[in-house]
Amino acid sequence: MQMMIGDQFTESVSGERTRIENPADGTPAGEVPSGGAEDVRLAVEAAGEAFLRWSELPNSHRGITLFRSAELIRREADRLALILTTEQGKPLREAKDEVLGAAAVFEYYAGSASLITAGYSERLPRYGYGMVQRKPLGVCAAIIPWNMPVLIAAWKIGAALVTGNTLVLKPSIQAPMAVLAVGEAMQRSGLPPGVLNIVTGNGADAGDPLIRHDAVRKISFTGSIETGQAIAGATAGTMKRLTLELGGNDPMIICSDVDPVAAADAALALRLYNCGQICTSPKRMIVMDEIHDAFVSRLQQTIPEVVIGDGTNPASRIGPLNNETGRAGVEDAILRLEDEGARILRGKIPGGLSQKGFFCPPALATGCADDSRVLSEEIFGPVIPVIRAGDLDEAIDSANSTRFGLGASIWTQQINTAEQAAEALEAGIVWVNQHMKLPPEVPFGGVKGSGFGRENGLSFIDAYTEEKTILISR
Ligand code: NAD
Numbered sequence: 001m002q003m004m005i006g007d008q009f010t011e012s013v014s015g016e017r018t019r020i021e022n023p024a025d026g027t028p029a030g031e032v033p034s035g036g037a038e039d040v041r042l043a044v045e046a047a048g049e050a051f052l053r054w055s056e057l058p059n060s061h062r063g064i065t066l067f068r069s070a071e072l073i074r075r076e077a078d079r080l081a082l083i084l085t086t087e088q089g090k091p092l093r094e095a096k097d098e099v100l101g102a103a104a105v106f107e108y109y110a111g112s113a114s115l116i117t118a119g120y121s122e123r124l125p126r127y128g129y130g131m132v133q134r135k136p137l138g139v140c141a142a143i144i145p146w147n148m149p150v151l152i153a154a155w156k157i158g159a160a161l162v163t164g165n166t167l168v169l170k171p172s173i174q175a176p177m178a179v180l181a182v183g184e185a186m187q188r189s190g191l192p193p194g195v196l197n198i199v200t201g202n203g204a205d206a207g208d209p210l211i212r213h214d215a216v217r218k219i220s221f222t223g224s225i226e227t228g229q230a231i232a233g234a235t236a237g238t239m240k241r242l243t244l245e246l247g248g249n250d251p252m253i254i255c256s257d258v259d260p261v262a263a264a265d266a267a268l269a270l271r272l273y274n275c276g277q278i279c280t281s282p283k284r285m286i287v288m289d290e291i292h293d294a295f296v297s298r299l300q301q302t303i304p305e306v307v308i309g310d311g312t313n314p315a316s317r318i319g320p321l322n323n324e325t326g327r328a329g330v331e332d333a334i335l336r337l338e339d340e341g342a343r344i345l346r347g348k349i350p351g352g353l354s355q356k357g358f359f360c361p362p363a364l365a366t367g368c369a370d371d372s373r374v375l376s377e378e379i380f381g382p383v384i385p386v387i388r389a390g391d392l393d394e395a396i397d398s399a400n401s402t403r404f405g406l407g408a409s410i411w412t413q414q415i416n417t418a419e420q421a422a423e424a425l426e427a428g429i430v431w432v433n434q435h436m437k438l439p440p441e442v443p444f445g446g447v448k449g450s451g452f453g454r455e456n457g458l459s460f461i462d463a464y465t466e467e468k469t470i471l472i473s474r
Contacts, residue, residue: 001176003033003200004183006046007193012201013038018173023089023320024310026356030087032176035201037209040168043197044213047139047166050194055136055164062162063113065191070106072189073099073182080185084150084178085311089319089358090274092312095178102154102182108440109158109460116163116461128473134465136164137217137241141210143203143231145223146174146322147277147380152245153179155440156220157186157196159460168197168216170207172223174323176200203227211235218464221245222279225378225449243453243463245279245445247378248406251399252282252435253421255392255412256290263291263411264298267384270435272306272362275318276382277326279450280407280429280436284375285386286395292388299345299364299384306347306362320358321381327358330381333373340369342385376402392417400426405448409435428454 002009011017012033022029033039054062073080081095088095118132142156149171160167171179176198183198199206211219211231218241221231228244235242252270254263270282287295309316321327338344347361362382368375374385389395399408409431410421422430428446431437438444443457453463 001030001032001180003035003039004180004187004196004198005039005043006049006197009184012036013042018200018202020087020175020177022086023322024312024357025354030177032173032180032200035170035199035206037205039199039201040206040209040213043168043199044139044210044215046194046197047168048215050192051136051138051166054161054166054192054195057164059113059116059162059164062164063110065189066106066110066158066162068189069186069191070103070110072185073103073106076185077103080150080178080181082312083181084175085319087177088146088149088175089322090311091316091319092314094274095311098148098151099178102150105151105154105158105440105456108456109162112458112460113162115458116465118467124471127471129471131470131472133468133470134461135468136465138165139215140165140167140218140220140464141213141216142167142169143207143210143219143221143223144169144171144179146172147274147279149175149179150182152222153182155455158440159455159464160220161195163461163464165218165464166195168199168210170199170201170210173200173202208234211240216240219243220453220455228451241463243445243455244451245453245455246406246449246451247404248279248446248450249283249376249378249402249404250280250407250409250427250435251284251286251425253389253392253395253399253408253410254285254287254291254295255410255414255417256288257413258291258411260291260294261298264295265302266411268299268302268362271384272318272382273436275321275360277322277380278436280438282409282435283379283383283385284399285384286389286398287386288395289388289390292386296364296366296386299386303345303347303362303364303384308347308349308359308361309353310357318362318382321360322358324358326380327360330360330379330383333377333379334363334365334383336373337365337368340372342366342368342372378404392420396421396424400424403449404446406446406450407431407435409433
């Protein structure tokens with residue numbers, strides 16, 4: 001595939017290309033250009049030129065363009081999902097959910113176009129009257145990870161474009177192709193050239209020059225805490241606006257009034273989604289003493305039954321992890337748990353799967369040490385640590401004990417318990433009797449080490465525009 005810069009689908013200036021591997025079997029999934037600083041410069045220039053016309057259009061016109069993109073993405077969802085599964089590894093039905101989720105995000109932003117308004121003050125004694133205009137920022141940059149590339153790209157594209165900005169997007173080199181295919185579909189559906197540009201490449205060669213480019217007014221980054229910190233450091237003092245959506249180690253608190261079997265099934269389904277590679281995947285199950293053993297026993301029964309396989313096989317409940325570094329990290333975390341004395345139960349990799357696939361069977365862990373890595377760091381894979389809690393206060397203390405603050409959930413039938421936990425949990429989003437749902441209608445983002453700034457909801461208006469006040473004397 002080629003990069004998307006202005007009205008061109010193009011190779012990189014260097015002519016170099018990067019091979020993308022299918023994580024299920026190591027076969028080539030495709031190739032993309034290896035972009036660098038010169039490609040970034042051309043993309044930012046194209047975005048700057050397009051901004052002059054795009055920012056002048058009525059909001060509703062930009063909304064209609066996003067609606068048309070959504071329509072085409074829905075029509076081509078099967079084709080886009082297959083590209084995503086082949087490069088990322090997730091089961092095809094999850095890939096299709098993601099693609100359709102991206103269409104829903106564009107529809108949300110399209111429908112919100114009429115809400116991008118400012119203010120007017122009719123009478124200001126002594127000053128006359130005042131108007132507030134809402135201005136787009138200009139050229140924005142988006143940098144995204146490989147785990148949910150199409151959905152996360154849609155969050156950033158929808159918000160930046162409907163508010164009148166233009167965008168240079170850099171997907172992860174581990175999963176750039178479905179995002180390129182979405183960009184190409186958007187152009188076919190009528191998005192003017194240069195409004196969205198997609199530069200493929202790795203973080204050092206393409207990401208770093210993009211965040212440092214003088215003409216970039218805002219950076220919206222989703223990825224690891226370490227990269228987020230590097231970007232915050234590199235842009236400090238530049239006055240660029242920055243949104244950082246970083247990692248998480250979400251707690252899921254399960255109270256004793258909940259059916260332990262249903263809760264264990266829900267926990268497993270959530271944790272196995274995308275093979276556990278989701279920032280808001282529940283990564284610590286904190287279960288009340290009274291139902292702890294029944295909850296664990298249900299997982300002991302169901303984990304060995306989890307079918308692992310190629311994401312294109314409809315029978316596969318989980319596909320491979322996306323890359324070997326990630327797989328080795330998850331296996332290392334499990335080995336350490338064993339060394340620390342935790343009890344581990346693993347699922348099985350069936351025979352017949354390619355030895356070159358990055359498969360990782362789910363692991364149930366009980367008896368984890370308080371300072372174990374799975375409880376304090378983000379493990380991006382299907383590891384399910386279960387922790388026992390005596391009461392709600394103890395559960396909340398345990399939930400809040402990490403440097404993260406992305407999502408958290410409380411599972412109970414008691415409204416007072418839910419309310420108490422929702423107040424006390426340190427997270428950007430708290431779910432009650434569900435987890436990981438991120439409809440575009442509500443803001444999403446982290447607290448503490450999980451970053452700052454919000455995407456979606458109506459927060460996008462402030463995030464992608466600035467107000468200009470005009471005072472007129474009478
Ligand atoms: P990563 O931080 O390694 O890479 C993310 C992106 O940043 C990639 O496109 C990469 O090329 C780019 N990058 C790397 N170094 C850069 C630099 N110096 N300058 C500019 N760009 C650079 O993350 P990943 O491994 O791709 O993704 C997994 C991480 O993303 C996990 O920690 C996960 O929790 C997080 N994540 C967060 C959210 C959220 O919304 N909070 C959503 C999904 C994933």
